[in-house]
Amino acid sequence: MFYFFIDVLGIIAFSISGVLVAMEKKLDPFGVFIIAFVTSVGGGTLRDVLLGATPVFWLKEMVYIIVITVTVIFAIIFRDKLKYVRTSLFLFDTIGIGLYTLVGIEKGLNVGLVPVMCVALGTMTACFGGVTRDILCNEIPVIFRKEIYATACIIGGFSYFLIIQFPIEVTYANIMAICIVIGIRLLAVKFNIALPNIYRIAKKK
16 A cells, blocks of 8 residues: 555656646647656556566556546646746656655565666666656656766665665655655755766866
8 A cells, every 4th residue: 555655646746747847848738648647657667568567557547547637637727836847847856756766666576576676677667757758858868967866766776675674664664765765866956966977078088
């Protein structure tokens, strides 16, 4: 039940981030829905396909479609309240990757994958929806820029496996790992911490 809850929260967070990007690109309502949809289920779809879990999750549970639809309508209606679009997009995107990283890890554990593969699966689950969103909106995906994005998911994922070595409830371990992903992403942006630019390094040489 806990994982279903964070899965739904992830759907909501990524749906809103998709709506914000789509509205920024001035898409029509159908376009807004499609961008929100692929943003919220893209990573989970890739995850399920890789695991051979078909039909994929959103085809088996109508609740995901309902949540996405309601979230899109809500975000469009209250779009004027989202005054600082870039800040809102960053916040919801960050929350989404934190939640989805742990959902992906849990899916990997359920099929008996080793920790490294679970972290890889969690990172793909968290990042691929945003990659699809950015490509469809003609943007360079955040994961391919110098920003700390996938790195936060990887660190948070390995932190989870470190935390569960201690006598602590799995639920709390999940919450702590989610907070680590979100915290790393927030701190990286606040203090302008980024991965080195390969082009600039090569140019110096």
